[in-house]
Amino acid sequence: LVSVLSSAIIVYRLPWTWKCSKLLMKFIHAGLNTIAMILAIVSMVAVFEYHNARNIPNMYSLHSWIGLTAVIFYSLQLFLGFAVFLLPFAPVPLRAALLPIHVYSGLTIFATVIATALMGITEKLIFSLKSPAYSASPPEATFVNCLGLLLVIFGALILWMASRPHWKRPPEKNAKVLQPTGETPEGTEAESTMTDGTNANKSDKRINSEAARKQNLKLDEAAQRSTM
């Protein structure tokens, strides 16, 4: 689940994918997230059936509360992402306004899922290791602790990749005026594809008018941290 989620997050950050069309990238992103959602639902059903079969109460732990909250927000995120960014009906200003929220909530849900996994590991180690107990540090405890630590390192790496501006997908070549995705790379406002239609070239482009510049600034602020 975490690995599929991670793939969905960094799919825009892999230089070899920058050659693919933006629509293909969106489909890969949406597809990976749909797979992750299916895995989340399957695992939740498995937990409830396991609890019911062994007469363990459901939804009593902090792990379950935060996990369920994350899944609810994740399904909301998936639905909104599909409706706004994949279907062709949403107007550009709406996309530009929702994109930073989409990116932020995606990364926050990812971090919350990792925290939930860490709580689940803690619970499982306490409940499963009885003789010797978890506190006696048997090899199994040490091994699973290492896995938990690796999970944190892995999550930190993914968040690093997702937040680096120079690993951002470059603007499309031959972009049309008002390209419908709100993509405006940070620090390259002069090259914004939102207001300037010609082939963007980092070092040679100049802003054409003050009006365009001001609009650029505003849209840049809205679409900041875009990964679309």
Add this chain to the structure above:
Amino acid sequence: LVSVLSSAIIVYRLPWTWKCSKLLMKFIHAGLNTIAMILAIVSMVAVFEYHNARNIPNMYSLHSWIGLTAVIFYSLQLFLGFAVFLLPFAPVPLRAALLPIHVYSGLTIFATVIATALMGITEKLIFSLKSPAYSASPPEATFVNCLGLLLVIFGALILWMASRPHWKRPPEKNAKVLQPTGETPEGTEAESTMTDGTNANKSDKRINSEAARKQNLKLDEAAQRSTM
């Protein structure tokens, strides 16, 4: 601890503090982080003494492993931040290069501390609630679960505030050429205080030369997400 850490993170994001000098802000940021570090050390000493007094093994749980990792990275972060950003010896390019790493690792340590707290809460509830057990959902369990959920919401809000570009501290007025902090607000490359010395005005400033622009782009990329 979490609240002091949060204050240290968002101190640059509060509009009423934008009137303070940048040096004062840095001192407040460093001071709050020092207080948080002292609290972290005091609480760790308390845990070890409590464990030793009750013959509980130390450092066996995933909570302790990840917590100690976070504290080690936090002390490194504090030391590097002090040496590079507070002492006046570090050259501007070094500051500009380290700033995004400083911001990223600060926020990642903050998220890791929250995850550690959640694991600690889970452990404590399992160990302390015996009759009725945690799984029977006594009022205490529900109450502490709510606190855990609030902790996640609180952390998410802090990360939201810290990652919004328009809540970033605006550039200093009357900034000098090569201001020594690497501050270049996102999306306002034309107003960079790194290469352009006069009073910055968002809508009227233009870049003077291609060379300055290119240097701006480069520094912008390095100092991206600056909160200094």
